[in-house]
Amino acid sequence: MQVASMRKVLPEIWKLLRPRQGLLLVGLLLIIINRLAGFALPLSTKVLIDRVIGKHNGYLLAPLVGILLLATLVQAVTSFALAQSLSRAAWHLITDLRIQLQKHISRLPVSFYDANRTGTLVSRVMADVEGIRNLMGTGLVEFIGGVLTAIMTFIALLWISAKLTLLIFAVMALFIFVLKKVFGIIRPLFKERIKIQAEITGRLTESLGGVRVVKSYRAEDRESAVFAKGARVLLANIMKGITANSFMSLSSTVVIGLVGAIVMFFGARQILGGRITLGSYVTYNVFLAYMIAPLFQVVSIGTQISEAIAGLDRTQEILSEKEEDDDPRRTYRFDRKLAGGIVFDNVDFSYEAGKPVLQRVSFVAEPGTVTALVGPSGSGKSTTISLVSAFHSPTNGQILVDGIDLTTADLGSYRVHLGVVLQESFLFDGTIRDNIAFSRPEATDEEVFEAARIARVDEFVERFPEGYKTLIGERGIKLSGGQRQRISIARAILANPRILILDEATSSLDSESEALIQEGLSYLMKGRTTLVIAHRLSTIRQADQILFFENGMIPERGTHAELMHGRGLYCNLYTRQYAVESNLFLAAGEGDDAIQPEDEEVEASVTMPKFSQALRGLQ
Numbered sequence: 001m002q003v004a005s006m007r008k009v010l011p012e013i014w015k016l017l018r019p020r021q022g023l024l025l026v027g028l029l030l031i032i033i034n035r036l037a038g039f040a041l042p043l044s045t046k047v048l049i050d051r052v053i054g055k056h057n058g059y060l061l062a063p064l065v066g067i068l069l070l071a072t073l074v075q076a077v078t079s080f081a082l083a084q085s086l087s088r089a090a091w092h093l094i095t096d097l098r099i100q101l102q103k104h105i106s107r108l109p110v111s112f113y114d115a116n117r118t119g120t121l122v123s124r125v126m127a128d129v130e131g132i133r134n135l136m137g138t139g140l141v142e143f144i145g146g147v148l149t150a151i152m153t154f155i156a157l158l159w160i161s162a163k164l165t166l167l168i169f170a171v172m173a174l175f176i177f178v179l180k181k182v183f184g185i186i187r188p189l190f191k192e193r194i195k196i197q198a199e200i201t202g203r204l205t206e207s208l209g210g211v212r213v214v215k216s217y218r219a220e221d222r223e224s225a226v227f228a229k230g231a232r233v234l235l236a237n238i239m240k241g242i243t244a245n246s247f248m249s250l251s252s253t254v255v256i257g258l259v260g261a262i263v264m265f266f267g268a269r270q271i272l273g274g275r276i277t278l279g280s281y282v283t284y285n286v287f288l289a290y291m292i293a294p295l296f297q298v299v300s301i302g303t304q305i306s307e308a309i310a311g312l313d314r315t316q317e318i319l320s321e322k323e324e325d326d327d328p329r330r331t332y333r334f335d336r337k338l339a340g341g342i343v344f345d346n347v348d349f350s351y352e353a354g355k356p357v358l359q360r361v362s363f364v365a366e367p368g369t370v371t372a373l374v375g376p377s378g379s380g381k382s383t384t385i386s387l388v389s390a391f392h393s394p395t396n397g398q399i400l401v402d403g404i405d406l407t408t409a410d411l412g413s414y415r416v417h418l419g420v421v422l423q424e425s426f427l428f429d430g431t432i433r434d435n436i437a438f439s440r441p442e443a444t445d446e447e448v449f450e451a452a453r454i455a456r457v458d459e460f461v462e463r464f465p466e467g468y469k470t471l472i473g474e475r476g477i478k479l480s481g482g483q484r485q486r487i488s489i490a491r492a493i494l495a496n497p498r499i500l501i502l503d504e505a506t507s508s509l510d511s512e513s514e515a516l517i518q519e520g521l522s523y524l525m526k527g528r529t530t531l532v533i534a535h536r537l538s539t540i541r542q543a544d545q546i547l548f549f550e551n552g553m554i555p556e557r558g559t560h561a562e563l564m565h566g567r568g569l570y571c572n573l574y575t576r577q578y579a580v581e582s583n584l585f586l587a588a589g590e591g592d593d594a595i596q597p598e599d600e601e602v603e604a605s606v607t608m609p610k611f612s613q614a615l616r617g618l619q
Helices: 002-038 040-053 058-106 110-115 118-126 130-136 138-160 162-209 211-216 220-272 278-319 381-388 411-415 432-439 445-454 481-495 511-525 560-566 569-585 597-604 608-617
Strands: 342-352 355-365 370-374 396-401 418-421 499-503 529-533 545-550 553-558
Touching: 002 040, 002 058, 002 138, 040 058, 040 278, 058 118, 058 278, 118 162, 118 278, 138 162, 138 278, 162 220, 162 278, 220 278, 342 381, 355 381, 355 396, 355 545, 355 553, 370 381, 381 499, 381 529, 418 481, 432 445, 432 481, 445 481, 481 511, 499 511, 545 560, 545 569, 553 560, 553 569, 560 569
Parallel strands: 370 529, 370 545, 418 499, 499 529
Antiparallel strands: 342 355, 342 396, 545 553
8 A cells, every 4th residue: 555655646756856857966966976075084094004004104194184185075065065955945845835735725616625624724735845845855865865875885895895795785684674664654654643733733723713712611621622632642643653763773773783793703804814904994894884874864864755755645635636617617708797697597406415405496686686595594595605606516407697507617707706795704814905905906095995985994994093004903803893894895895796795794783883884785786686695684675586495495586575465484584583673672663664564464463472482483
């Protein structure tokens, strides 16, 4: 299974390294020069012992030391060049990969986000690619250089003493076999560790982001327990890795001791037998150190590369996810001005097989009209909005916009015509102006301020010393719910969309704030095809059509007057809600025109003793 995984990852590694193969070759050349310069020490040791000291040739000492110093300078320069060029290239590679990963994730369908935590995705973008620097940086070149050094020193050792070298090689082969087994254990551990760290990061991000909810329910200890559990799972993984690394350390210590004993025993016998000189023996030991040291360096770097490959493996899992526009059918571009006509033709949809959310839903929203979606929670209203936004595609049936099947539309060219105001207004950590201009970054200050005026944002901005340059904090935490919603509406006004989606757009507002921005909403809806989800039914009485959803179907549809006259599900829900509002939430006389004359009999039947039942029916 490990081999199959490696075969899968290796082409991706080459894809990353291929644009920088010239730099890698230069790095390889530098490390060969570096290693060859390093051979000056063992070779000069033999000359020093056998010719300078042994034969009293003092005149050779100065040139020998000069050559050694020159070789040291070459080593220093090549080491510096390697660190500078390859390390910088490695960080450029990481940055490019992070940018590619973020861009790809942003183009994935909403279903991908539904299945993955935000914190986990952040970890994949920032942490998983970190180890990849070892593929491009000095790690990979040092790994190759270490292998080359070991090969070159092995040849030199064979030249000095073939029998002794072959005996040592047998011991080293056993050590390499052990390393292979240990790496087979370490790589899955690293892959699992990255996954655990991502899960912990995801939960920690959620916990910190929802700190007010955590504190409201005194759940600090529970969140700490969840984090502690994850940290202990991570610790267990790390402990296994430490055990594997410790076994490698034990093996390397045994090998060094065993090789040292072999060299000492057989080398001394060869000196005594006159088969090698003392200088050759010392040189052999230095060369042996030059061979063993890179091998142990390879072990260390190999662990880092295993970690890098595990991170790359997870990165490729995301990059292999298909983007929204990858569907070859999506070729139609809405380059012309959109009229905004929407048709649902026998649409079925389910998030999971066998669990339908929408069943045979059909309706027509004419350009420039207002369509209201009402009904109990879980009846399919938000899913319908999601389909109009092309976040999902229908399981069966068709959704047409201006006669074009949405499954064939280029999503970028379509969504530029959409404006969305959601129940939970999402704002970015920045200024008020930046958040309004998010829908049209190229908008002028005058256009931004005009949108703000229509949405009544200017009324509270004037109270801030920094005005539109006021920083609002993460998710707009420094603003009230009503203020955040007004900014969201101003953002939609600035976008000037042809299709407008209002999903509980005034639900977070009090009666005073709602009254303030109804004018802005009316302006925003004028001349646009508008889909409105509203639990507060008094806000959608003027809609051109009202669709009542229940169990993923539309059992009733029509205008407010038609549905009230029909005395069906909508009438029942509206009447109960009006009773609650008129008794509890509205000031005296407020909303007196809400009930049509023909509704008075129904209204009279709802009395205060039935309040609990009415409240349960309020959606």
